[in-house]
Amino acid sequence: MLYLPEGVERILVPQEEIDEIVTNIAEQVDRDYAGKRLVLLCILKGSVVFMGDLMKKLRTPAEIDFMKVSSYGSGTESSGTVKIVLDVLRKDLSECDFLIVEDIVDSGKTLKYLVEYLKLKGAKTVKTCTLLDKPERRQVEFVPDYCGKQIPDEFVVGYGLDYDERFRALPYVGVLSRSVYEK
Ligand code: IMP
Ligand code: MG
Numbered sequence: 001m002l003y004l005p006e007g008v009e010r011i012l013v014p015q016e017e018i019d020e021i022v023t024n025i026a027e028q029v030d031r032d033y034a035g036k037r038l039v040l041l042c043i044l045k046g047s048v049v050f051m052g053d054l055m056k057k058l059r060t061p062a063e064i065d066f067m068k069v070s071s072y073g074s075g076t077e078s079s080g081t082v083k084i085v086l087d088v089l090r091k092d093l094s095e096c097d098f099l100i101v102e103d104i105v106d107s108g109k110t111l112k113y114l115v116e117y118l119k120l121k122g123a124k125t126v127k128t129c130t131l132l133d134k135p136e137r138r139q140v141e142f143v144p145d146y147c148g149k150q151i152p153d154e155f156v157v158g159y160g161l162d163y164d165e166r167f168r169a170l171p172y173v174g175v176l177s178r179s180v181y182e183k
Contacts, residue, residue, distance in 0.1 A: 008176060042067075049168070050159065080107070093124070105144055108140045129147075130144045155181070
């Protein structure tokens with residue numbers, strides 16, 4: 001039996017489906033990045049689980065790097081301003097084909113900002129990859145280059161995604177009960 005902790009209403013994307021999604025994205029990335037200097041850029045913290053699974057499935061040699069941004073204060077609404085908390089430390093950006101690895105796209109502000117930021121810093125190429133996308137929530141024009149699954153406008157947790165730092169370690173993506181944040 002799968003463990004459904006209190007506060008998680010139901011499973012939205014089960015483990016087996018996540019595994020198929022990640023395999024599929026890895027195949028596309030392998031096709032597109034042959035012969036390139038692939039750098040997987042994990043956006044902390046939500047993307048660590050996805051990033052770990054994705055990098056294991058790739059055949060293309062890839063380097064990894066990390067950035068941390070904050071746009072969410074707490075709760076389920078974004079503050080809307082993207083702040084870089086941890087920057088890429090490498091200096092050879094002009095030689096790197098960056099693939100930003102993100103857990104979920106919501107307003108679109110984080111990834112739109114990061115793509116422009118890395119291009120301004122001189123990255124050779126920048127593309128984006130997200131496990132999940134909530135297109136209904138978009139506030140700026142943004143389309144990810146690789147997307148695992150589009151989901152409806154619900155707040156989800158698990159597989160790296162959190163609600164106030166909780167639920168990241170669940171092996172599936174589940175829907176957070178409204179009673180947790182609507183008091
Ligand atoms: P955006 O800038 O509004 O697209 O926000 C993207 C970020 O918001 C993601 O990296 C997540 O950290 C967070 N986020 C958006 N929706 C959810 C959700 O349903 N569950 C958990 N985190 C979310
Ligand atoms: Mg995130």
